[in-house]
Every structure is written in C-alpha cells, then in structure tokens.
Amino acid sequence: MRRPALGGALVVVKQPRRSPLVTSVNAIRALAAGITMLSLAGMTVYAGDHLHNQTAPLQPAASATAAPATVTTTSSTGRLQLTRGVSTTTTRPVTTTHHS
C-alpha cells in the first residue's frame, strides 16, 4: 500500500501479514485425523448407548411389514430382533377316517 509522505514522495507501508494458527503440516494433518477419529469414537459410544432410535426416519416396522417376521424385544439393548419363521404346533396332526 502506498501513501503520500509529507515531502510528497510515496512511501511503501507494509501491512503485517497474519500467520495462520497452525503452521506445521503434520499438526494440521493430526488435527484432521483427530476430528475424524473423535467422531468415530464418539459415535461408537453414542450408538452403544442409544441402540435403537425411536424418532429415526427409518423404523423396523417398515421392514417387518415387508416380510412375515416374529418380533421380539431384547431386554438388555432394546433393539428389535427379527427372526423369520413359520409358526409350528407341537401337537401331532391326527386324521380320522370313518369306518362304517
């Protein structure tokens, strides 16, 4: 930037250039990797605590209607477990014939 001096000559005024917060390339790499890994670890902890989200856009019910399934809820985690199967009876089928 130039501005006129008292004598009429132009004097170059150097503006102090701000140095960035992180000057080391390795440090900024470590910061980016740290943010990513922190999100991985944080989400792992969060997902472990909130195994099933009741307000999620996709719900297990959508899947359950697509295929016949038996729904049971685990008491420890709260996540719905789907098991496909055909219900069977334990009683033996008995066929009777008329002998008349």
Added chain:
Amino acid sequence: MTTDQIWIIARSSGTAALVALVLSILSGMALRSGALAWLSHNRGVRAVHDLTSILWLPLIVVHVITLMLDPYAKVGVIDLFIPFLVPYGSFAIGLGTISLQLIAVVLVATWLRSRLTQQGWLAIHRLSYIAFVGSFAHGLLAGTDFAQPALSALAWLTAAVLAIVAFRRLTASRARQSPARSKTVAIP
C-alpha cells in the same frame, strides 16, 4: 461379533466417513477460496484434503461391509452396483450407493490424473459435490442418529458452513474469470 455390535460399527463408521468427506470437501474448496487461511497455509490445507480423502476410504468400506453383514439392513453385494433395490429404505440407501459410486469415480480419476486432461479431471473431480449432497441426504434419510436434535443441529451447521465456503469459492472463481467486470479505481 453380535448383530448389535455390527449395527454400532455400521453407524459410527458411516458418520465418521461423512465427517471425513466434509473435511475433504471443505479443504478442497478452501484451497481456491482461501477460506481456511486463518487456520493454515495452502500446503497444510492441501495435506488435509489428501489425508481425509484417504481416511474416507477404510471408513466407508467398514460401513458397507458391516451393513452387508447386518441381517436387519439386508444390503447385498448387488446393492453396491445397482441402487434403489434394497427393500428397506430403498431411496435413502440408494442415495448412499450413488454417492459411493461417484466418490469411487473421483478417487480413481485422482489416481489416474496424469493420464487425464486438466479439464477432464476437473469435470470428474467436481462430481464430489454431487456425491457429498447425496451422502448428506443419505445420512439424513437413512441415518437413524440424525433424528437426534443435537446431532441434527451439528450436521446442518456443518452443511451451512460448507454452503458459505462454496459460495465464497464460486464468487472467487467468477471474479478471477471476469477481471473486466471488477471495479477498478483510477489512482491519480
């Protein structure tokens, strides 16, 4: 490994992959616009861009493999190639498939950059913007955690920051392309 553990890893790796993608897109846009000049110089921003592009890869591989192993999500090998076939949340998961394919194309083009023309490479590289929008929508529609207010707010805040940097990037490149339009002040 139980289905619960698979489910947890699928969610956390998906979120971390989105974070890596955000950092990659942000640093990529900041290279031209100088939006991160306060944080680091261009060499550092470039290093972040390169690193996060590589970090994204194992995270998304883990995300996809765990979802394929999860009996609940019912994602198959064919769903990696053909989107919208999954019976469970087909649109939301299909968006993820398309984004995955687009970013795979961008990464392959980056590795083959020396064999491509500058314009060709740039055209392919810009597909990452579409891929990011698809990934964000995938996370929003299929991600069961985005319904949490705190996480949702964080995601939208990140998207807003990206939109601002994208706007700055766009205006900066337009100003460079048309110097005649820029206002010049005559110094007497």
